[in-house]
Amino acid sequence: KSLWACIFNRHVKQTSDDTSILNRYWKQPRPSEFLSQHAQTIRAVVGNATAGADAKLIDALPKLEIVSSFSVGLDKIDLTKCKEKGIRVTNTPDVLTDDVADLAIGLMLAVLRRICECDKYVRRGEWKFGDFRLTSKFSGKRVGIIGLGRIGLAIAKRAEAFDCPIKVMDALGPSGVLINIGRGPHVDEPELVSALVEGRLGGAGLDVFEKEPEVPEQLFGLENVVLLPHVGSGTVETRKDMADLVIGNLEAHFANKPLLTPVV
Ligand code: 8YV
Helix, strand or coil: CCCHHHHHHHHHHHCCCCHHHHHHHHCCCCCHHHHHCCCCCCEEEEECCCEEEEEEHHCCCCCCCEEEEECCCCEEEEEHHHHHCCCCECCCCCCCHHHHHHHHHHHHHHHHHHHHHHHHHHCCCCCHHHHCCCCCHHHHHEEEECCCHHHHHHHHHHHHCCCCCCCCCCCCCCEEEEECCHHHHHHHHHHHHHHHCCCCCCCEEEECCCCCEECCCCCCCCCEEEECCCCCCHHHHHHHHHHHHHHHHHHHCCCCCCCCCCCC
């Protein structure tokens, strides 16, 4: 039973348009019913960026030995509690670095060159009536990165190829663009929305939000904003690599072998 969730994950990610499996195994029975039936026997939990293992869940599972997260981010897992209780934790580092960094650059280009709007312009047949307005250059722009970890460094490497100097900046200002491919709470979202609406910030490319899947509706009408549904690691190749790591860690744990990507 402890393995079904990650096997499900691997299957769904490989056949990304197949939601029938999701409905069959994930939505039924509902998590609360499933928990009340199986809480005493569950030895492993597979989390992800939205559903991890908080203190309440950990306390409800007396036999829990390992949390194997289908994510590199660990913000939804109570690591302190896991340490206290001797529960192992693993994540999926490295395999998604390229995809997330690629998408960060994609967002920068999309916002500055207004790629989404250009596409709509052509589809609406508006090109016949005149050229699209001029946009902003990306090459050579100063790029500030908050968090120079694996993904931050991969973004820096790509930005350098566009001749963009890297320095963390103090302020972005009306011609600045903010890209968030980390976590929604890293940015003060109401302040971001106000800055965009009032023109104090030039634009934004956002893959993550404070209360996903809720997105502030004020952003929907803004042309200088590109909004993505948290798909930084969302390629078939990477999701398969992530699922393999999730399963590999569980297999290693239950075979008493060293974990592949231990965090705790
Ligand atoms: C999600 C992510 O895990 O790895 C992370 O931390 O945010 C993403 O890769 C992915 O969307 C699956 O939930």
